[in-house]
Amino acid sequence: MQHHQTPQTTPAPPRPTTTPHPKAPRPGTAGPPAWLSPALLVLGLGLWGLALPLVDFRSMEDYGLLDRLPLPFYASLVVLTAGFLVALRRAGTAPGWPLVHCVALLVALKAAPAVLYDAVRYPWASKHDAVVSALLGAGELRPYAGLSGNMSAYDQWPGFFTLNAALVRAFGVESTAAYLNWAPIVLGLILLPVLVLLYRTFTEDWRLVWTAVWIFQLANWVGQDYLAPQGLAYVLHLTVLTVVLRHFVRPGAADRLGDRAALDPAAAGVPPATSTRQRAIGVLVLAPLILAINAVHQLTPVMLCVVLAALCLTRRYRNLGLLAVTGLITLAWDLTMGRPLFLETLATLKDSLGRLTQNSRAGYTGQLTGPGPELAGRAGIAMALAVALCAVIAVLARRRLTRSTLPLLLASAAPLPLFAVNDYGGEMLFRVYLFGLPGAAFFAAAALVPAAGGARRSRGALARRRITAVALPAVLLALTAGFLPAYYGKDAMYYTPPAESALVTRAIDRMPAGGLLLATSGSFPQALHRYDEVEHWWFCEQDPAENERMLVDPARYLADRIPPGAAVHVVLTRTQDVYTAGEGLLPSGGFALLRDRLKASPLFRTVEEQPYGIVLAYAPSTTTPGGAS
Amino acid sequence: MTVNPNPNPTAASRAPRAGARAVLAVSGWLALAATLLPNAFPLRWPPVLLFVCLGPGLALLHPRPRGPRPGTRLETFALAAPLSLSLAALTSTGLFLAGSFSVAAFLVPLAALTTVAALLPGLPLPAATGTAQSGGGR
Incomplete structure (x- = not known):
C-alpha cells in the first residue's frame, strides 16, 4: 500500500483476441450431440437415486460405507463423469452444463450420508453441535473459562459457533443436528463459484476451469467440509485470496505478461493494475472477511498471512500494506480473544519447531489398523501423489502457463513450511494438503487439458492431444475410485x-x-x-x-x-x-x-x-x- | 461473465436491476417475519438461509460498475455468500460477546444493512473502479 502510483482513469486495453477461442469447436469437427450431456446427467442422477435405498449403512463393518454402496452408485459416478467429459467438449457453446455436472458430482459424492443417516455423521460434528448447544445455554462467550480438554478454545475462536447458534434459533430447531449432515453440500455450493472465479483469473479456457473444479472436488477427501470452523474459514480464505489476485495487481510490474504472445494459449491476461488508493479501499472491503476468518478459526489466519507473504515475493502482488493489516488483525485477535490458547501454543513452539517428521505425521497417535482404515489411508496418499504428479507435469511442460499462474502456485505451496512449526494435533498434514489443493488441482487439470487452438498443428501437439484424450477420463475415474475409500472407508467410525x-x-x-x-x-x-x-x-x-x-x-x-x-x-x-x-x-x-x-x-x-x-x-x-x- | 457492450444501461435493463434491489432490500425483513412461524416449521428455513447466506453480500456488491473488466456477474455471485457469512458471523459473535443475543438482535442489523446497501451502488472493488495502468509482472 505504500507505493504511490497515480490513478489513471483510462480503461484497461481490451484483451487481445488473436488466439482462437478455446471454447470454439474446431472447423470440421462434429461435436457430441447437444442432448447427450443432459441425458447422461439425468441417467447418472437417476442411478444415484435408485442406489440410495439399497445402501445398508447400518451393517457397516471393516470397509465402512465402501462395500455397502451398491453397483448403481458406482455406475452413477461413471455416467456422471462421462456426461461431464461430453459437456466439457461443448463448454464454449453451452457453459452451463459443466457447472450442472459439477454440482451433480458434489451431490453424488457427498450427499448420501445426509440423505441416509439417521444420526450425525462424524463424532467431531457432534462435538461442534455440543459447543453450539452450550453457547445457547450460556447465552454468552466465556473465552477464559479454562474448561478441561481445551474446550474454551471454541469460545476463543467462536465465529462459526455463534453463527450456527443464530441459525439454530432462527430456524427454530433444537440443535445443529437438524441440518449438520448437509454441511458438505452447502459449503461445497458456496465454494464452487469462488473456485471458478479463482481459476478464471488465470485462464480463459473454460475446459481447464471446470476440469480443475472437478479434480478439486475429487481430491478434497480430507473431510474438512463437515460442520466445522475449518470448512467456513477455508471458503473465506479462498475468497480473500481470489479478491487479492483479481484486484491487487500493482501497476508497472513488468509488462512481459501483457504481451499475449508470451502467454500460454489458455492463459488469461493479467488483471488490470490498481492504484495505491484503490487497493487501500480494497483492504477496507476485505477487512470484514479477514476479521471473520480470525473470529472463526485459529489456523486459517496463519495460513492467510503465509500465503499473502508468499504473494509478496512477486512484484505483481507485493502488497505489504495488506499483509500488515492482515497480520495486525490476526495478532490483535490472538492477544485478546484467543490469548489463553495462543500463549499456550507459543510456549510449546520451541518443542515443535523444526520437528518436520513429527509435525507432518498423520493422525494423533497410533497407526491406521483394519482393512477399511488402511485402504482409506493408502487411497488418500495415492490421490495426493497422483494430483501432485499431474501438477508437476503441467508446471514443467506448460511453462508459459506456469509463469502467468505463478501467484496461484506460490499461494498453494506457501503452507508447506508450516510443517516446521507445529503438528496441529496430528492434523497439519491434512491442512497443508487442503490449502495447497486449489493450485494443485488447477495444474493437474492443465496437464490433462491441452491448450486449444488451431495455430499449432505439430506432430507433438497432436500426440499430446491423443494422450490427454485417454488420460483425462482415466485420471478422473482413478481419482473417483480413490475418493470413495478415502472418504467413506472409515464410516464405521463415523456413523x-x-x-x-x-x-x-x-x-x-x-x-x-x-x-x-x-x-x-x-x-x-x-x-x-x-x-x-x-x-x-x-x-x-x-x-x-x-x-x-x-x-x-x-x-x-x-x-x-x-x-x-x-x-x-x-x-x-x-x-x-x-x-x-x-x-x-x-x-x-x-x-x-x-x-x-x-x-x-x-x-x-x-x-x-x-x-x-x-x-x-x-x-x-x-x-x-x-x-x- | 461477459463484457457488457453497453456501459450505459437502458431503461429496460434498469427495471430488472431495480426489481432485484427491491427484493434484496426486503429480504432480511422477510427472514425476520419467517421466524415468527412456529419452531421448526419448514417455511422458516428458505428465507432465513437464503438471506443469511446471500442477502447482505449481494446487496453490498450489486449493482457493480460495468466496465471493461469481465466476470463481474460471476464475481458478484461468488463473493456474495462469503461476504454475507462473514458479516453474519461477526454480528452473532458481537451479540454473544455482549451477552445480548436474540434472533431479532441478530437479524435486524443485517436486514437494516441489507436494505441500506441495496439502495446504494455496489462496493468499489479496486479493479472495477477504473485502472491505474497496465498490469503485469512475474
Missing part, C-alpha cells in the same frame, strides 16, 4: 446408531456437575454433552505402548489416576471400539478385554448395559484391599 448416542446422553445426564467422564477416546457422538459442567478424560488417547500397559490391569490403572473424591463414570461404546481399533490405539481384542476387566472389577459397578455399550460408575468404597481385577 453411530441413535440408540448408542442416547445411551451416552443418558449416562452424562446422570452425572453431577463437576463429575468426571472417562472413555477410551472422545471420538463418539455426545462425548462432549454438558462439557461445560462435566470434565472428561479420554484415557486411551496416548502412546499405544502405554495403552498396552494399561490393559494389564485397567481398573487399577484408572483408579490410580482418578482424582480423590471425583464422581466418575466410564462410558464404553461400540463406536469407541471401532475407533480405537481403526486408529491403532488398542490392539486387536483390546477394547473387549478392557470392557470385561472393568466390568468384573469391584472398583466399578455397572450402571447400564446395552448392546451398544456399557456405563460403569467408579465405586472405590466397595474395593477389597488390593482389589482391582
Whole structure:
C-alpha cells in the first residue's frame, strides 16, 4: 500500500483476441450431440437415486460405507463423469452444463450420508453441535473459562459457533443436528463459484476451469467440509485470496505478461493494475472477511498471512500494506480473544519447531489398523501423489502457463513450511494438503487439458492431444475410485446408531456437575454433552505402548489416576471400539478385554448395559484391599 | 461473465436491476417475519438461509460498475455468500460477546444493512473502479 502510483482513469486495453477461442469447436469437427450431456446427467442422477435405498449403512463393518454402496452408485459416478467429459467438449457453446455436472458430482459424492443417516455423521460434528448447544445455554462467550480438554478454545475462536447458534434459533430447531449432515453440500455450493472465479483469473479456457473444479472436488477427501470452523474459514480464505489476485495487481510490474504472445494459449491476461488508493479501499472491503476468518478459526489466519507473504515475493502482488493489516488483525485477535490458547501454543513452539517428521505425521497417535482404515489411508496418499504428479507435469511442460499462474502456485505451496512449526494435533498434514489443493488441482487439470487452438498443428501437439484424450477420463475415474475409500472407508467410525448416542446422553445426564467422564477416546457422538459442567478424560488417547500397559490391569490403572473424591463414570461404546481399533490405539481384542476387566472389577459397578455399550460408575468404597481385577 | 457492450444501461435493463434491489432490500425483513412461524416449521428455513447466506453480500456488491473488466456477474455471485457469512458471523459473535443475543438482535442489523446497501451502488472493488495502468509482472 505504500507505493504511490497515480490513478489513471483510462480503461484497461481490451484483451487481445488473436488466439482462437478455446471454447470454439474446431472447423470440421462434429461435436457430441447437444442432448447427450443432459441425458447422461439425468441417467447418472437417476442411478444415484435408485442406489440410495439399497445402501445398508447400518451393517457397516471393516470397509465402512465402501462395500455397502451398491453397483448403481458406482455406475452413477461413471455416467456422471462421462456426461461431464461430453459437456466439457461443448463448454464454449453451452457453459452451463459443466457447472450442472459439477454440482451433480458434489451431490453424488457427498450427499448420501445426509440423505441416509439417521444420526450425525462424524463424532467431531457432534462435538461442534455440543459447543453450539452450550453457547445457547450460556447465552454468552466465556473465552477464559479454562474448561478441561481445551474446550474454551471454541469460545476463543467462536465465529462459526455463534453463527450456527443464530441459525439454530432462527430456524427454530433444537440443535445443529437438524441440518449438520448437509454441511458438505452447502459449503461445497458456496465454494464452487469462488473456485471458478479463482481459476478464471488465470485462464480463459473454460475446459481447464471446470476440469480443475472437478479434480478439486475429487481430491478434497480430507473431510474438512463437515460442520466445522475449518470448512467456513477455508471458503473465506479462498475468497480473500481470489479478491487479492483479481484486484491487487500493482501497476508497472513488468509488462512481459501483457504481451499475449508470451502467454500460454489458455492463459488469461493479467488483471488490470490498481492504484495505491484503490487497493487501500480494497483492504477496507476485505477487512470484514479477514476479521471473520480470525473470529472463526485459529489456523486459517496463519495460513492467510503465509500465503499473502508468499504473494509478496512477486512484484505483481507485493502488497505489504495488506499483509500488515492482515497480520495486525490476526495478532490483535490472538492477544485478546484467543490469548489463553495462543500463549499456550507459543510456549510449546520451541518443542515443535523444526520437528518436520513429527509435525507432518498423520493422525494423533497410533497407526491406521483394519482393512477399511488402511485402504482409506493408502487411497488418500495415492490421490495426493497422483494430483501432485499431474501438477508437476503441467508446471514443467506448460511453462508459459506456469509463469502467468505463478501467484496461484506460490499461494498453494506457501503452507508447506508450516510443517516446521507445529503438528496441529496430528492434523497439519491434512491442512497443508487442503490449502495447497486449489493450485494443485488447477495444474493437474492443465496437464490433462491441452491448450486449444488451431495455430499449432505439430506432430507433438497432436500426440499430446491423443494422450490427454485417454488420460483425462482415466485420471478422473482413478481419482473417483480413490475418493470413495478415502472418504467413506472409515464410516464405521463415523456413523453411530441413535440408540448408542442416547445411551451416552443418558449416562452424562446422570452425572453431577463437576463429575468426571472417562472413555477410551472422545471420538463418539455426545462425548462432549454438558462439557461445560462435566470434565472428561479420554484415557486411551496416548502412546499405544502405554495403552498396552494399561490393559494389564485397567481398573487399577484408572483408579490410580482418578482424582480423590471425583464422581466418575466410564462410558464404553461400540463406536469407541471401532475407533480405537481403526486408529491403532488398542490392539486387536483390546477394547473387549478392557470392557470385561472393568466390568468384573469391584472398583466399578455397572450402571447400564446395552448392546451398544456399557456405563460403569467408579465405586472405590466397595474395593477389597488390593482389589482391582 | 461477459463484457457488457453497453456501459450505459437502458431503461429496460434498469427495471430488472431495480426489481432485484427491491427484493434484496426486503429480504432480511422477510427472514425476520419467517421466524415468527412456529419452531421448526419448514417455511422458516428458505428465507432465513437464503438471506443469511446471500442477502447482505449481494446487496453490498450489486449493482457493480460495468466496465471493461469481465466476470463481474460471476464475481458478484461468488463473493456474495462469503461476504454475507462473514458479516453474519461477526454480528452473532458481537451479540454473544455482549451477552445480548436474540434472533431479532441478530437479524435486524443485517436486514437494516441489507436494505441500506441495496439502495446504494455496489462496493468499489479496486479493479472495477477504473485502472491505474497496465498490469503485469512475474
